[in-house]
Amino acid sequence: MxxxxxxxxxxxxxxxxxxxxxSLESGEILWGGEPVLQQRQLFHGSLVWLAxxxxxxxxxxxxxxxxxxxxxxxxxxxxxxxxxERLGIERLKGLPVRFLSAGQQRRVAFARMLLADxxxxxxxxxxxxxxxxxRELVIELTEEHLASGGLCVMSxxxxxxxxxxxxxxxx
Amino acid sequence: MSDNEAQQPAxxxxxxxxxxxxxxxxxxRPGDVLNPLFFFAMVCTLFxxxxxxxxxxxxxxxxxxxxxxxxxxTLLSLNSLFMSDYEDGSLEQLLVSPQPLPVLVLGKTIAHxxxxxxxxxLVSPLLAATYRMPTDVIGVMMLTLTLGTVCLSLLGSIxxxxxxxxxxxxxxxxxxxxxxxxxxxxxxxxxxxxxxxxEMYSTGIWALGAYAVAALSLSPYATAAALRISNE
Amino acid sequence: xxxxxxxxxxxxxxxxxAATFAPWLLFPGLVLVAYGTFVGLFVAPTDYQQGDAFxxxxxxxxxxxxSMMAYMIMAVGGGIGLIWRIKLAHTVGAAAAPLGAxxxxxxxxxxxxxxxxxxxxWWEWGxxxxxxxxxxxxxxxxxxxxxxxxxxTLKADKACAVLALVGVVNVVxxxxxxxxxxxxxxxxxxxxxxxxxxxxxxxxxxxxMILGFTLIFGALLLRRVRTEVLYRERRTRxxxxxxxxxxxxx
Amino acid sequence: xxxxxxYVWTCFALAxxxxxxxxxxxxxxHKRVYRDIEVRIKALEERE
Numbered sequence: 001m002x003x004x005x006x007x008x009x010x011x012x013x014x015x016x017x018x019x020x021x022x023s024l025e026s027g028e029i030l031w032g033g034e035p036v037l038q039q040r041q042l043f044h045g046s047l048v049w050l051a052x053x054x055x056x057x058x059x060x061x062x063x064x065x066x067x068x069x070x071x072x073x074x075x076x077x078x079x080x081x082x083x084x085e086r087l088g089i090e091r092l093k094g095l096p097v098r099f100l101s102a103g104q105q106r107r108v109a110f111a112r113m114l115l116a117d118x119x120x121x122x123x124x125x126x127x128x129x130x131x132x133x134x135r136e137l138v139i140e141l142t143e144e145h146l147a148s149g150g151l152c153v154m155s156x157x158x159x160x161x162x163x164x165x166x167x168x169x170x171x
Numbered sequence: 172m173s174d175n176e177a178q179q180p181a182x183x184x185x186x187x188x189x190x191x192x193x194x195x196x197x198x199x200r201p202g203d204v205l206n207p208l209f210f211f212a213m214v215c216t217l218f219x220x221x222x223x224x225x226x227x228x229x230x231x232x233x234x235x236x237x238x239x240x241x242x243x244x245t246l247l248s249l250n251s252l253f254m255s256d257y258e259d260g261s262l263e264q265l266l267v268s269p270q271p272l273p274v275l276v277l278g279k280t281i282a283h284x285x286x287x288x289x290x291x292x293l294v295s296p297l298l299a300a301t302y303r304m305p306t307d308v309i310g311v312m313m314l315t316l317t318l319g320t321v322c323l324s325l326l327g328s329i330x331x332x333x334x335x336x337x338x339x340x341x342x343x344x345x346x347x348x349x350x351x352x353x354x355x356x357x358x359x360x361x362x363x364x365x366x367x368x369x370e371m372y373s374t375g376i377w378a379l380g381a382y383a384v385a386a387l388s389l390s391p392y393a394t395a396a397a398l399r400i401s402n403e
Numbered sequence: 404x405x406x407x408x409x410x411x412x413x414x415x416x417x418x419x420x421a422a423t424f425a426p427w428l429l430f431p432g433l434v435l436v437a438y439g440t441f442v443g444l445f446v447a448p449t450d451y452q453q454g455d456a457f458x459x460x461x462x463x464x465x466x467x468x469x470s471m472m473a474y475m476i477m478a479v480g481g482g483i484g485l486i487w488r489i490k491l492a493h494t495v496g497a498a499a500a501p502l503g504a505x506x507x508x509x510x511x512x513x514x515x516x517x518x519x520x521x522x523x524x525w526w527e528w529g530x531x532x533x534x535x536x537x538x539x540x541x542x543x544x545x546x547x548x549x550x551x552x553x554x555x556t557l558k559a560d561k562a563c564a565v566l567a568l569v570g571v572v573n574v575v576x577x578x579x580x581x582x583x584x585x586x587x588x589x590x591x592x593x594x595x596x597x598x599x600x601x602x603x604x605x606x607x608x609x610x611x612m613i614l615g616f617t618l619i620f621g622a623l624l625l626r627r628v629r630t631e632v633l634y635r636e637r638r639t640r641x642x643x644x645x646x647x648x649x650x651x652x653x
Numbered sequence: 654x655x656x657x658x659x660y661v662w663t664c665f666a667l668a669x670x671x672x673x674x675x676x677x678x679x680x681x682x683h684k685r686v687y688r689d690i691e692v693r694i695k696a697l698e699e700r701e
Contacts, residue, residue, distance in 0.1 A: 019267050020266075021263065023403060041270070044267050044268060053260025056261065057259065059200060060199070064195065068188055072184075072269065072275075073269060333562050333566060338552075347548070350573075351570065351573050353577065354573070354580040354581075357581065358580055358583075374583070393565055397562065400562050456657040458657075462664050466671075508671070509668060513664040520657055627682075630683040630686055633687065646687070647694065
């Protein structure tokens with residue numbers, strides 16, 4: 001699903017509401033037929049949230065950051081080494097995140113997402129700070145995710161060229 | 172997808188991971204730990220300079236001064252409890268993690284106590300000695316400070332969670348936390364004074380211990396609720 | 404049942420209801436206070452220990468009582484608002500805070516003035532009630548400061564509710580710890596506990612004052628709730644229609 | 654009132670002051686809120 005809209009049109013708010021970060025004045029978010037607020041842990045166990053800010057600690061290395069994330073979740077089937085290679089960040093492993101460029105930090109955030117190995121991806125403006133290669137990589141990863149039966153809610157300024165059935169909602 | 176989602180992650184693993192991460196961060200930025208400690212030492216230096224070096228006077232005000240200074244130093248360190256996590260977005264990641272939020276918050280609070288409370292307790296004998304506190308009283312003081320800083324870290328985490336992301340957070344945090352912290356100060360400092368006067372002081376210790384246990388079981392929930400609210 | 408409550412708590416309904424009920428609380432309250440003041444000042448016998456200074460009790464005790472009740476209202480309102488998501492409960496809490504602070508201040512001032520002839524000083528740290536009352540005033544300040552610092556009303560409501568709930572637990576702890584503390588220092592208290600029962604001639608005006616103050620407090624609270632409802636609903640249609648029709652009362 | 658008249662009267666006066674102030678401030682605030690909304694709505698009407 002793709003959320004399209006101008007700045008300030010409420011894309012981020014909607015996605016935060018889906019993630020259970022915002023409480024709604026009316027309406028409900030359901031997951032598996034149950035309101036998410038009544039099964040928060042279970043729901044959060046099946047989603048990843050990619051926000052504007054990276055959510056990485058600048059003083060910790062890439063590996064330390066991801067190790068922390070992994071400790072909060074059950075063991076993932078994905079090999080970290082493999083994921084790093086895929087995203088082209090294997091050489092940055094030992095560096096504190098502070099030394100990475102914005103685009104590289106974005107890639108680390110994607111690595112976190114892949115390692116979490118869950119079905120629902122919430123991507124808020126995933127293409128920010130990414131170069132052409134990066135954009136293509138994200139599209140490719142999303143296509144694979146969707147092809148393997150995953151869900152993805154993505155917000156963007158413009159149309160995204162993804163080879164899958166997507167539902168576009170314009171705000 | 173995988174059957175990952177059906178598994179619940181181990182709760183203790185999350186707690187330990189948060190503590191480890193925050194200790195690692197403190198290790199990489201020692202200033203955050205040392206600044207409140209220097210502040211503590213300096214406040215304790217101010218009083219003899221202001222009141223005069225007379226031994227009886229110093230013995231009399233010692234417990235109170237050390238306790239007030241410890242309270243203020245803890246308050247100073249509380250400000251950063253959630254601030255950097257809020258700024259880099261990792262707080263939001265904690266809020267959507269599959270771990271129960273009160274547990275993660277407890278982990279952060281424990282790490283905070285290890286980085287602020289424990290150093291304060293360890294440094295306090297040096298400063299107490301300059302106030303001519305007898306050795307056995309110093310023991311009592313360290314015990315009350317240990318229990319007291321646990322209470323203050325737990326209480327303070329609620330205030331820090333309520334004020335995270337607000338512009339005038341620092342002053343507001345003091346305004347919220349100081350009245351809540353008054354019983355802790357009152358129990359702690361007076362227990363030390365009683366010990367210095369060779370009187371029965373166990374009541375205060377038990378009360379502080381009870382406070383710490385109650386805070387330990389209740390405050391993570393309040394802090395978690397407050398974090399969810401201030402991150403809306 | 405729930406629909407009934409929801410209709411009852413709907414903003415337009417509350418707005419009208421508050422205006423209707425406020426006088427019904429205010430006037431009996433005023434009558435009781437007038438009676439209590441007259442009897443308390445001129446009829447009740449002089450206390451054998453404190454002389455006529457004891458007559459301060461007739462304003463000090465109601466004020467102290469209301470200072471705590473207002474905090475309870477804030478905490479209970481906050482709790483109801485958080486659990487059942489009833490906005491009105493938050494509104495009542497928000498409206499109670501400044502009133503509670505005012506009565507806390509009154510209790511402090513009258514207590515301090517009472518202390519002057521009794522202890523020979525304007526402020527006696529050894530009195531556990533005065534000290535607890537002072538801490539309570541700080542709790543009110545914190546609550547109001549937090550509310551003022553958060554622009555989003557809904558968010559401020561919830562944050563303040565958490566603070567009030569934490570605070571109300573603390574008020575109890577403050578009470579006992581201050582009592583313990585003052586017992587260490589031979590504290591003296593104005594109100595004798597467990598002493599001989601009060602002379603009915605002294606007691607009745609006191610009860611009248613407490614009840615009267617409570618009713619007046621209720622009327623003031625309703626009026627503040629009304630303003631708060633109006634402010635929060637300022638962008639809604641019913642407010643717009645009401646004001647265009649020139650109704651709604653200033 | 655013995656020697657305590659001044660203290661007692663001051664306390665009652667303070668109580669009166671607090672009650673009157675609470676009432677007055679509530680009225681003022683209500684008026685201000687009401688007027689602000691009125692002005693805003695009138696401005697909206699005129700634009701339409």
